[in-house]
Amino acid sequence: MSQTERDRPSVLRAARERTRAEITREILDAARRHLATDGASGLSLRAIARELGMSSSAVYGYVASRDELLTRLIVAAYDALGSAAETQEAAVDREDLAGRWAAACGAVQGWALANPNEYALIYGTPVPGYTAPAATIAPAARVSSVLLGILRDIAAGRPAPATAEDDVPPDDREALAPARSIVGPEVPDTLLHQGLMAWAALFGTVSFELFGQLHGIVGEQPGDREAYFAESVRRWAAQLGITPAGTAPAARKPARPLEPA
Amino acid sequence: MSQTERDRPSVLRAARERTRAEITREILDAARRHLATDGASGLSLRAIARELGMSSSAVYGYVASRDELLTRLIVAAYDALGSAAETQEAAVDREDLAGRWAAACGAVQGWALANPNEYALIYGTPVPGYTAPAATIAPAARVSSVLLGILRDIAAGRPAPATAEDDVPPDDREALAPARSIVGPEVPDTLLHQGLMAWAALFGTVSFELFGQLHGIVGEQPGDREAYFAESVRRWAAQLGITPAGTAPAARKPARPLEPA
DNA sequence: CGCTGTCAAGAGCAGTGCTCGGAAAAGTTG
DNA sequence: CAACTTTTCCGAGCACTGCTCTTGACAGCG
Known part of the structure; x- marks a missing residue:
């Protein structure tokens, strides 16, 4: 272009960068499409190149490798x-802690059912020699952040740490240190551990349903899975001390929630 | 075959069958070795053939395909x-219901940690177009059988179905029909649902630990994971109404279990 | 000797990830 | 405009995979 813009990135260079980003996006879109249909193991760089009408070696200018x-x-x-x-x-x-909990659980399950292969990619078997390259840990923490935030608000709405009536063994308290550094000192150990248990149970349930492990255990008629999941969500909430009806449950004993219909 | 031994299996035929079974077993052993080191995706029929010193096409006489x-x-x-x-x-x-529960949980976790790739093979992402070929459902039910058996004995040691004080919504009751047909009518709905939740939570926790999802949440110092898991097992048991100390808890309120150390 | 059944080996096909050299296009400068 | 540099792209090629098909070797039996 003209010599008036020699040093700063010329508009043409910017255009190149833009088309480059555009092509990269197209590659990612095609990959996501293939992932949705064929699963992670069936993802082929050559197939993506064919679909985009370019040579297989050309995509290596945009994506370093299949792993990347x-x-x-x-x-x-x-x-x-x-x-x-x-x-x-x-x-x-x-204020509706149980509603927030149910919304978070429902979001996870709904997204997983809508995008099973993507869910399997992140919560299924990790690829063999693959170690999460640090760029994944921040996005991976988003959903657990939401859940821990609810936990924090549960603790904030509680009267007190409840002395030390039913606490957690000291070695477990030590094991929970990383989670504690995220959630802060306000959440009692018991609630924190219970929250992590509910977190693991949530994803265990979703994975079981998605990976076919509930076959022969929970019905597959329309509505069965929904009912089972909804009741589980309700019970996890009860274990965390929050119930759908009121905002602040007085007694520990959870009242049986009425179904809306 | 010759017409002298047309019907009954000749001794030679038997010998052939024996060596055939022997080679098949060797193939399976080699496959299991490769699976343990390289994971399921890295399992190669050709590599197995090389290791056994035979041609790649020869193994197809013993194993129909990689999927098989x-x-x-x-x-x-x-x-x-x-x-x-x-x-x-x-x-x-x-009589020690909590001990049985802890033993079952510990067996699952211990086996999973000892055989991570095998665990991932059955509880991780299912292979893309793969549908469990009916020969897998019986062995797959063994561990859940154990857990359901404990559930049954919990119910047997209980005073009564506890009226219908806190029951399960009717749609969930319907969803639990398959599990109910396994466990029998003695187990109340609440306990059955809670048991399935503990089941899913157990495998969710094991999968989280094995697949690296606990990173940054639960400590990785020696003993941390054990303490976290042990406390989770204790709390699942408490949710099922069994505690390590006594055999028959009277009140619903779970007493805080003392740690053995 | 021939016949038959089982087995193994080899070549081959279609596909994969990935690398490399050269050609072509695009942008920059004299 | 011409020359140069940078960026992009394609094709060939390597090593590997699952799987098939043809060929050949071996045994037992008539």
């Missing part, structure tokens, strides 16, 4: 799930 | 895990 492509898809999946959980949980009245 | 080999490994893994859970749970005094 997988990593980008993983980050995208974590972000999509985290964003879904955040927005759906944020749409609920802050 | 995977299926056999899956069945073997389910059997190994189920057997571990059965024996370890059976070694505990039948």
